[in-house]
Amino acid sequence: MPQPRKAVALISGGLDSLLAAKVILEQGIHVEGINFFTGFCVEGHTHAIRKKDKSKTKRNNALWSAEQLGIKLHIIDIVEEYKDVLLNPKHGYGKNMNPCLDCKIFMVNKAKQWAEENGFDFIITGEVIGQRPMSQRKDTMPVISRESGADDRLLRPLCAQNLPETLPELEGWVNRDELYGFSGRNRKPQMELAAKFGFEDYAKPAGGCCFLTDENYSAKLVDLWDARGNREYEMDDIMLLKVGRHIRPTPHYKLIIGREDGENKFLQGYKNNYISFKTIDCPGPLTLLDGVATDEDLEFAARIAARFSQGRNTDSVTIEARRTNGDTTTLEVKPMPASEISPEWYV
Amino acid sequence: MAHFELDARRMFCPMPVIRTQDKIKELNIGDTLEVISTDPGALNDIPAWCRINGHKVLETRDREDEVFVLIEVCDV
Numbered sequence: 001m002p003q004p005r006k007a008v009a010l011i012s013g014g015l016d017s018l019l020a021a022k023v024i025l026e027q028g029i030h031v032e033g034i035n036f037f038t039g040f041c042v043e044g045h046t047h048a049i050r051k052k053d054k055s056k057t058k059r060n061n062a063l064w065s066a067e068q069l070g071i072k073l074h075i076i077d078i079v080e081e082y083k084d085v086l087l088n089p090k091h092g093y094g095k096n097m098n099p100c101l102d103c104k105i106f107m108v109n110k111a112k113q114w115a116e117e118n119g120f121d122f123i124i125t126g127e128v129i130g131q132r133p134m135s136q137r138k139d140t141m142p143v144i145s146r147e148s149g150a151d152d153r154l155l156r157p158l159c160a161q162n163l164p165e166t167l168p169e170l171e172g173w174v175n176r177d178e179l180y181g182f183s184g185r186n187r188k189p190q191m192e193l194a195a196k197f198g199f200e201d202y203a204k205p206a207g208g209c210c211f212l213t214d215e216n217y218s219a220k221l222v223d224l225w226d227a228r229g230n231r232e233y234e235m236d237d238i239m240l241l242k243v244g245r246h247i248r249p250t251p252h253y254k255l256i257i258g259r260e261d262g263e264n265k266f267l268q269g270y271k272n273n274y275i276s277f278k279t280i281d282c283p284g285p286l287t288l289l290d291g292v293a294t295d296e297d298l299e300f301a302a303r304i305a306a307r308f309s310q311g312r313n314t315d316s317v318t319i320e321a322r323r324t325n326g327d328t329t330t331l332e333v334k335p336m337p338a339s340e341i342s343p344e345w346y347v
Numbered sequence: 348m349a350h351f352e353l354d355a356r357r358m359f360c361p362m363p364v365i366r367t368q369d370k371i372k373e374l375n376i377g378d379t380l381e382v383i384s385t386d387p388g389a390l391n392d393i394p395a396w397c398r399i400n401g402h403k404v405l406e407t408r409d410r411e412d413e414v415f416v417l418i419e420v421c422d423v
Contacts, residue, residue, distance in 0.1 A: 035361075037361050037362070060364065060388070060391075062361075063364070064395065066399050067395055067399055073399055073400075074368070075364055077362070077365050269357055
């Protein structure tokens with residue numbers, strides 16, 4: 001009786017990784033999924049925070065994929081380890097702050113370690129040659145195999161026929177003829193394969209699955225680092241970049257202004273970490289101040305916060321400014337006119 | 348058999364799932380774990396993780412801004 005072979009599949013929650021795992025399952029291989037949480041994953045955080053989105057059904061797409069496939073899924077927290085990938089990418093960044101090639105090398109390496117620890121024979125990904133401009137090119141595919149240490153134990157079932165044979169193919173664990181030769185950005189072959197397997201309602205993220213590929217998010221991250229004079233960050237920092245309006249009127253502080261009730265409630269959880277402002281005599285947002293502030297700064301910031309309250313067109317708004325030690329100051333301020341808020345302040 | 352609680356408040360998807368997964372690794376078959384989360388998505392995600400990984404969800408409920416998922420650890 002031949003030994004049953006096992007593969008670990010990188011499951012992002014998107015269509016390609018779903019299909020890649022299914023192709024290998026169809027060949028009788030035991031497959032389990034692995035999903036990495038970097039902190040920058042686009043996984044419904046804003047859905048969870050924003051009140052207006054709460055009525056929408058939310059799901060974790062990696063879990064959904066695993067359930068469709070009938071496989072186990074192991075979700076791994078790599079937030080701390082990922083900092084080095086983001087801060088020191090050997091292969092540089094993509095269009096924004098996305099270190100896609102280093103990221104893929106890191107994740108495949110982590111999957112390789114997991115496979116070794118758990119007795120799995122090879123690793124599969126949903127990569128397709130030409131699908132992504134940085135990490136999924138014909139010349140970068142061998143770099144990922146080599147630098148991750150996975151070498152010929154890394155199989156890309158969707159484009160394997162365009163690549164040299166890997167160990168699972170050479171050993172006959174999988175049949176190369178039943179793998180695929182997809183390439184390019186055309187999604188039609190994947191959609192046809194999904195239909196063949198009966199997959200419907202799969203995730204179609206418009207901007208990819210990582211906030212670091214987003215221009216606005218990347219700008220906020222760079223602004224945070226510039227303002228602090230170093231590139232350290234914590235989980236709370238990267239969460240807060242996903243929430244509210246970010247306005248930096250001076251280099252030494254920025255304001256994070258809730259845009260609706262759900263965000264205000266979320267920001268309230270940070271009242272002991274940041275100076276906060278709330279309107280007293282009219283409905284308005286909760287505003288956090290990230291940085292250092294003199295009394296003069298507090299008044300200036302309160303005027304900006306008042307601008308986003310329902311008292312914006314009145315002569316005066318009462319605002320309570322709260323220091324992180326709980327001390328409060330009540331300020332009567334004139335809401336700042338829109339014309340005085342420089343577009344350059346918006347991060 | 349023992350009962351445990353996991354406070355996953357102020358964490359967002361997939362952290363409540365990761366914490367649940369890691370906690371269950373420490374528990375024995377038949378133990379129960381109640382996860383408390385402020386992410387409403389946990390009501391979908393934690394039961395999905397349990398279905399995939401062979402653990403039993405005994406109860407889910409939400410109260411005000413918190414959700415509760417009660418899990419029985421099974422032999423997997």
